Amino acid sequence: MAVEERSETGRVTRGREVADIRLERVTKRFDDVVAVDDVSLAIERGSFFALLGPSGCGKTTTLRMIGGFEEPTGGAIFLGDADVTGLPPYKRDVNTVFQSYALFPHLSIFENVAFGLRRRGQRGDPLKRRVEEMLELVALPGLGKRKPGQLSGGQQQRVALARALVNSPQVLLLDEPLGALDLKLRKQMQLELKRIQNDVGITFVHVTHDQEEAMTMADQIAVMNAGRIEQLGSPDELYERPRTAFVASFLGASNLLRGRAAGEGVVRLEDGTEVRVPAAALAGRTGPVAVGIRPEKIRLAAGESNMLEGVIAERSYIGVSTQYIAQTGTGSITVYAQNTDHGPSGLAAGDRVTLSWSPESTFVVDALEEERR
Amino acid sequence: MNFFHRHRALVPYLLLLPGLAWLALFFVVPMYYLGYTSLQAGDLFSGYTFAWAWDNYSDAFTLYRGHFIRSLEYAGVATLAAFLISYPLAYWIAFRGGRWKNFLLLLVIAPFFVTYLIRTLAWKTILADQGFVVDALRTLHLVGEDGRLLATTTAVVAGITYNFLPFMALPLYVSLEQIDKRLIEAAQDLYASRVKAFLRVTFPLSLPGVFAGTLLTFIPAAGDFINAELLGTPRQLMIGNVIQSQFKEVANYPQAAALSFVLMAGIVIAVLLYARAVGSERVTAGTAA
Ligand SMILES: Nc1ncnc2c1ncn2[C@@H]1O[C@H](COP(=O)(O)OP(=O)(O)O)[C@@H](O)[C@H]1O
Numbered sequence A: 001m002a003v004e005e006r007s008e009t010g011r012v013t014r015g016r017e018v019a020d021i022r023l024e025r026v027t028k029r030f031d032d033v034v035a036v037d038d039v040s041l042a043i044e045r046g047s048f049f050a051l052l053g054p055s056g057c058g059k060t061t062t063l064r065m066i067g068g069f070e071e072p073t074g075g076a077i078f079l080g081d082a083d084v085t086g087l088p089p090y091k092r093d094v095n096t097v098f099q100s101y102a103l104f105p106h107l108s109i110f111e112n113v114a115f116g117l118r119r120r121g122q123r124g125d126p127l128k129r130r131v132e133e134m135l136e137l138v139a140l141p142g143l144g145k146r147k148p149g150q151l152s153g154g155q156q157q158r159v160a161l162a163r164a165l166v167n168s169p170q171v172l173l174l175d176e177p178l179g180a181l182d183l184k185l186r187k188q189m190q191l192e193l194k195r196i197q198n199d200v201g202i203t204f205v206h207v208t209h210d211q212e213e214a215m216t217m218a219d220q221i222a223v224m225n226a227g228r229i230e231q232l233g234s235p236d237e238l239y240e241r242p243r244t245a246f247v248a249s250f251l252g253a254s255n256l257l258r259g260r261a262a263g264e265g266v267v268r269l270e271d272g273t274e275v276r277v278p279a280a281a282l283a284g285r286t287g288p289v290a291v292g293i294r295p296e297k298i299r300l301a302a303g304e305s306n307m308l309e310g311v312i313a314e315r316s317y318i319g320v321s322t323q324y325i326a327q328t329g330t331g332s333i334t335v336y337a338q339n340t341d342h343g344p345s346g347l348a349a350g351d352r353v354t355l356s357w358s359p360e361s362t363f364v365v366d367a368l369e370e371e372r373r
Numbered sequence B: 001m002n003f004f005h006r007h008r009a010l011v012p013y014l015l016l017l018p019g020l021a022w023l024a025l026f027f028v029v030p031m032y033y034l035g036y037t038s039l040q041a042g043d044l045f046s047g048y049t050f051a052w053a054w055d056n057y058s059d060a061f062t063l064y065r066g067h068f069i070r071s072l073e074y075a076g077v078a079t080l081a082a083f084l085i086s087y088p089l090a091y092w093i094a095f096r097g098g099r100w101k102n103f104l105l106l107l108v109i110a111p112f113f114v115t116y117l118i119r120t121l122a123w124k125t126i127l128a129d130q131g132f133v134v135d136a137l138r139t140l141h142l143v144g145e146d147g148r149l150l151a152t153t154t155a156v157v158a159g160i161t162y163n164f165l166p167f168m169a170l171p172l173y174v175s176l177e178q179i180d181k182r183l184i185e186a187a188q189d190l191y192a193s194r195v196k197a198f199l200r201v202t203f204p205l206s207l208p209g210v211f212a213g214t215l216l217t218f219i220p221a222a223g224d225f226i227n228a229e230l231l232g233t234p235r236q237l238m239i240g241n242v243i244q245s246q247f248k249e250v251a252n253y254p255q256a257a258a259l260s261f262v263l264m265a266g267i268v269i270a271v272l273l274y275a276r277a278v279g280s281e282r283v284t285a286g287t288a289a
């Protein structure tokens, strides 16, 4: 057991360091739908962890199982050292910011925020001080008397955050908390959430389908697809070294070229070109694979050790960069060229071009089965 | 066409006209005649004439005071009983009914497919001295050897409760059904046990339904006469019975009209007091946002 001491404010100080949340082979089935399929993961204490994936991939269900709103069909969930599988939500040291906020419409903002503290027996001045402190943290001082219906979406979002954080839980769960906000407010709240997480030092588990949001906010991201975790890692790991075609295309754009493993650190493409890749990226793979290159890592000139000949098919000027689409022997390849020099570059549609990129910028994923283009 | 274009502001009022006409014809005019009648004097043979006869009202308070009080008591107890029965029922259908919801609701209002009178007559059979209910209660020694149910206060109140139950259950169901289930999850997330979550979130949010249901039950129950007539004895007579007999049997129209007015005033006052007690703000809070 971890040594826990609870001070009057409900803050928890812990002895031994353990993963804050651990899922062990967790599966959730709804009738014939497998929403979460044999998921195992560990979330570090104090980290900002994102569950990223397309709609319907099982993110909310995973979060709800951690919160105690759904029982796993199989597997176990640990908070710190304690197995909490089967415990009701009110017995877990976890709080949730719900997708639609779920503020109590009949209670004032003050009472909404005070709800959890009251249930734990806090009263009087300490309660009042704590709630006001919290409303200040989320930049909503003085709004305590209003009802949720009288606040804007952004303000409601902050109240939902305050209502959960005020309890100083071990873990805060956030289900697409910024989904209902407009773009500008969303960007602003992303930074603010990150700041608050830094201040309070609580583990955040953040569910989102927005890859940019996950990349800017999270220390660790688990990319989910069809109930499974495709890959877990830091944002740059996932971007630079995606291990599946799904991860490569879900996080940013990438060129995927079919080929076969052809010895130590070499992949032979369909047109016979040999591409050098980091040996570790190919580790253990044989037979059909696909190599991937991010569009901004390709140069429109020779010079790197991986090369392809092609013809420019399309060119569009975007401002900071220019996007080219080149036809090559293995299909079309997208290239982003930074417009660092003055004026447009000399290449135009129809020009022959040599594309090159370094082996370090190349990643390898499983052979493309469904995604034929 | 042109007329409507030029007088656009008039259109809402024109749309109101049918409703206003209906109100005037079927509410204001009868009320006027009722008030007029209640102040008449005379008798059936020489006819009734208008005479500012306020003694119809003083008689209502002195002669029939017991009936008024009994009516409010019976209606109050029946409303409470209907609430205690309906709330768990509506709660269960709203939260656990799943795809059976509509069918279960149909069962709740199924008795309405049978006429009020017939339904109450059926209760007469159920509660009869030789009926199985009394038999069972006698066997269990819950009533004495010659104890009975029919022709008792219990029978009348039970009849009223039964007859008005759907008026209570349906508004409760509607208000419970529209509660966002996430709010209950949020309460549990914030350390409220199931019971606490119910007391702090579910019940307060269902108050508009409680308010509507109690009014829809209490108001017709206070004026009811069928249950007392069929299931009770003269000792259970309610004000509705008195009005009915004054009107149809004694043909003392002024007295019947005065009694009706007093009953109406009594109900309005009771409703206003109730609305203030429950707090109209809390009642409407659940529907906001
Ligand atoms: N209560 C439920 N009953 C039946 N199916 C459900 C339920 N909740 C979620 N699902 C299904 O499980 C899958 C994953 O849903 P969810 O976890 O909400 O995905 P996400 O949050 O990633 O969009 C979906 O196919 C969804 O239809």
Ligand SMILES: [Mg+2]
Pocket: A056, A059, A060
């Ligand atoms: Mg979701």
